Amino acid sequence: MTVTTGAGATAGTGRPAPAPANPSVTMTGSGEPEQCVELTDAGRPSAGRGKVVVEVEAAGVSYAEVQMLQHLHPFPPRFPFVPGYDLVGRITEVGEGVTGWRAGDRVAAMPRYGAWQRHVEVPAKVLAPVPDGLDAAEAVSLVTNGVTAWQMVHRLSGARPGDTVLVHGASGGVGTLLTQIAVHHGLRVIGTASPAKHDAVRALGAEPLDYRTPDFPSAVRALAPEGVAAVFDHIGGKGLDDGWAVLAPGGTLVSFDSSVAGYEPGQWFRPHVPALRRTLTHALARLFGRTGGRRMRMYYVKPGKDFDADLGAMYELLARGVLRPEIAGRLPLGESAAALRALLDGRAVGKYVLVP
C-alpha cells in the first residue's frame, strides 16, 4: 500500500510532516490492492446543505470494494475515489436544513463509498441511530451485511421456523450473519464454505457443505430429502440452476449478487445476465403455475424506513448477545489493502473492519 501524504519528513527540513487533517484511503484504479489502494489526506470536509460530518469509529470492508477494485461493481464511482460502503461514528457538524440530528449523536450510514476516512460528509437522510455501548466494529458489521441478511430471511424468503434453508458462503461477512439470523428464526441451515472453514460454520449452528462438492444438488438432497425452503446465493451463473433444483415446492431462491469468476474488469453487467434471465423465466413459468409454487427473487440493499427498522431490531439482538458478529480483524486505514487481499484470497471468516 502506498502512503502519499502525512508520513515521513517534510522535504528538505528533516522535520516530521504534519499529521494529516483527514487520513483517508483512495482507490486509484483497477488492479491489485497493493498497487491501487493509497493512504492519503482528503482534508477535513464541512457539512453542506442536508448533510452532516461524521467522525468515523469503524468502517466496513466488504466484497463490494473487491468488486470496485476489479471494476466489476454495478455503478461504481470514477477512479480515483475513497471507498467504504458503510460506517459507524459520531456527528461532529450538522449542515443547514438538517433536522432531527445533533453533533454528538452516534449514527450508522451506508453511503456505498467514502467511509474509509476519519471524517466523512454524509447525507442526513441515510443516517440511522446507533445505541451507545455497542462495539463500533460489531455495530458496523450489521449495517450493510446485517440488513442484507435480515431482509433476505425476514422480508424475502418466506421461510418459517422448522424449515431448512441453504446459505451459500456461510463463512463470509454476510453469510455468518445470515446463518445466525436464520438459526435464531428457528431455521435449520445448510451452510456452504470451503472445507477449512467448516468448523467456523458449524460453530454458528449450521451444517457445513463444500460448495465444490461434485453433484452438489444430490449432496443437498442427502441432507434435506424434501428440498429446502430457501436458497441464498451470491455467486450466480449456472450455479443458480443447482439452487433452483434443490428448492422444495413453494420455496424461494434469493439471488443477492453474481460474483461468479471469469469476467474481465469493466464487464460489471455481464455476470448479472444469467440471474436476470432466470428470474424473468421463472416468474413467467410461475404465472402459468409451472414452478410448483417456487419462485426466484433478486435482492439489493437500500436505505429507507425498512432499513432503519431492521437495523434497529438487530441492534437490540446485538445488545442482548443473541447476534455475535464475526470480526475477522480490526485494522487501521493504512492496512486496508491487506484486508482486501484477505478477501481476495478467501482467508477471512466474517468481516474486516477499519478503525481510522
Ligand SMILES: NC(=O)c1ccc[n+]([C@@H]2O[C@H](COP(=O)([O-])OP(=O)(O)OC[C@H]3O[C@@H](n4cnc5c(N)ncnc54)[C@H](OP(=O)(O)O)[C@@H]3O)[C@@H](O)[C@H]2O)c1
Ligand atoms: N445484494 C446486496 O444488497 C448485497 C449486500 C451485501 C453484500 N452483497 C454481496 O454478497 C456477497 C458476499 O459479500 P461478503 O462481504 O460477505 O463477502 P465475503 O466476506 O468475501 O464472503 C464471500 C463468501 O463466499 C464464499 N464463496 C466463495 N466461492 C463460493 C462459491 N463458488 N459458492 C459458494 N460460496 C462461495 C466464501 O467462502 P470461502 O471463503 O469458504 O471460500 C465466502 O464465505 C458479495 O458478492 C457481495 O457483493 C450483496
